[in-house]
Amino acid sequence: MPGDTDIEYASPWAGADFNPFMARRPDASTEERRMAEEFERVSWPELAKLASDVPEAGVAFRRLIRYRRRKDATTPPSEWIEPCWGIHEMPDFRMLEENELPEGIDAGMSVTSVCINVPIYLPWLVSQLLKSHVVFRRAIVEDLPDVADLHHSGHTAALIVNCTGLGSLRLGGVKDTRLFPVRGQIAVVRNAPLENQHPTMYSISGTDDGPEEASYIMHRPAAGGCIIGGCRQKNNWESQPDPSLAIRILTRAIELDPTLVPKGKGIEALSVVRHTVGLRPQREGGIRLERDVIGTKDGRKVDVVHNYGHGGGGYEKSYGAAKAVVRLVEEALAAKA
Numbered sequence: 071m072p073g074d075t076d077i078e079y080a081s082p083w084a085g086a087d088f089n090p091f092m093a094r095r096p097d098a099s100t101e102e103r104r105m106a107e108e109f110e111r112v113s114w115p116e117l118a119k120l121a122s123d124v125p126e127a128g129v130a131f132r133r134l135i136r137y138r139r140r141k142d143a144t145t146p147p148s149e150w151i152e153p154c155w156g157i158h159e160m161p162d163f164r165m166l167e168e169n170e171l172p173e174g175i176d177a178g179m180s181v182t183s184v185c186i187n188v189p190i191y192l193p194w195l196v197s198q199l200l201k202s203h204v205v206f207r208r209a210i211v212e213d214l215p216d217v218a219d220l221h222h223s224g225h226t227a228a229l230i231v232n233c234t235g236l237g238s239l240r241l242g243g244v245k246d247t248r249l250f251p252v253r254g255q256i257a258v259v260r261n262a263p264l265e266n267q268h269p270t271m272y273s274i275s276g277t278d279d280g281p282e283e284a285s286y287i288m289h290r291p292a293a294g295g296c297i298i299g300g301c302r303q304k305n306n307w308e309s310q311p312d313p314s315l316a317i318r319i320l321t322r323a324i325e326l327d328p329t330l331v332p333k334g335k336g337i338e339a340l341s342v343v344r345h346t347v348g349l350r351p352q353r354e355g356g357i358r359l360e361r362d363v364i365g366t367k368d369g370r371k372v373d374v375v376h377n378y379g380h381g382g383g384g385y386e387k388s389y390g391a392a393k394a395v396v397r398l399v400e401e402a403l404a405a406k407a
């Protein structure tokens with residue numbers, strides 16, 4: 071639940087921004103790309119609506135600048151900017167002019183996106199569900215079908231929606247061995263422009279510190295701090311921050327946006343709130359969003375809709391994925407009727 075800090079629970083650790091131009095994995099299948107696009111296309115207007123009309127949700131518009139380094143210039147554009155969707159649908163998209171590019175940068179784009187202050191947004195989501203009289207129960211589930219018997223009415227639930235992220239690796243009835251963690255380490259710092267100074271978020275195509283390291287900056291609204299990342303370390307379950315990686319993360323952030331600190335200052339001028347780690351619930355083959363039927367120990371069959379494996383994009387795909395889940399739930403219930 072929001073407020074918990076278990077390493078297996080990915081959502082509290084995200085930045086989080088909407089950055090559909092992030093490189094898709096080069097090995098992503100056509101179906102993975104189709105799903106990602108469908109979900110992002112549905113989610114963008116919903117997140118934009120929250121940013122413009124629902125300040126208490128903790129979502130705000132931000133300019134997002136994405137750079138491609140000269141060193142990465144051989145990266146195919148499709149891996150750098152995914153042009154299939156969004157460019158025309160997200161506001162203010164443009165390629166940066168030559169004279170706007172810092173030293174060593176070969177190309178750049180600018181767009182209006184959003185940043186989500188997740189410690190505000192997650193409790194806000196809970197409050198929306200409470201308003202709809204949803205009943206919450208807390209339990210560790212060994213076998214997925216057991217959930218059907220946890221329904222607060224005392225009756226067996228008609229259907230289970232399984233959104234257990236990395237938990238589906240070990241969850242009885244699922245045990246999806248295609249899941250793996252992609253470790254992300256971030257720093258939260260106090261250095262941030264005021265809201266009316268229109269904070270800009272940045273990301274960049276690569277770093278000089280190896281293929282599993284990354285550099286990005288996000289400014290959470292409502293004084294949520296500036297999020298500095300990061301890394302994408304596959305199959306690494308380590309929950310504690312690595313101090314030397316932390317130094318590299320802070321150093322790279324100042325290179326990416328020198329205005330984070332006063333001119334001539336280094337990382338000593340970053341006021342660190344904390345260093346944290348989260349595990350992105352990645353899945354070979356992409357998100358699993360499909361219907362299933364699972365047997366219970368006493369021989370009953372339970373309908374399930376799975377929705378897990380969102381990797382590093384669970385927020386930006388959330389509304390699209392939720393809509394797809396609703397469709398599958400309706401189909402499953404109609405088939406029972």
Ligand SMILES: Cc1cc2nc3c(=O)[nH]c(=O)nc-3n(C[C@H](O)[C@H](O)[C@H](O)COP(=O)(O)OP(=O)(O)OC[C@H]3O[C@@H](n4cnc5c(N)ncnc54)[C@H](O)[C@@H]3O)c2cc1C
Nearest residue numbers: 080081084086087211234235237254348382383384385386
């Ligand atoms: C460092 C970092 C940065 C990120 N940045 C972004 C970003 O900028 N934009 C973006 O869109 N996404 C981002 N993400 C990704 C995003 O956070 C995830 O995709 C998303 O949070 C996944 O949500 P989920 O609900 O599927 O999984 P989770 O949030 O992991 O939730 C799974 C839930 O299932 C529960 N569970 C699991 N197993 C069991 C069990 N057996 N019994 C009971 N409960 C169980 C867990 O306790 C947990 O509550 C980032 C992630 C990280 C780590």
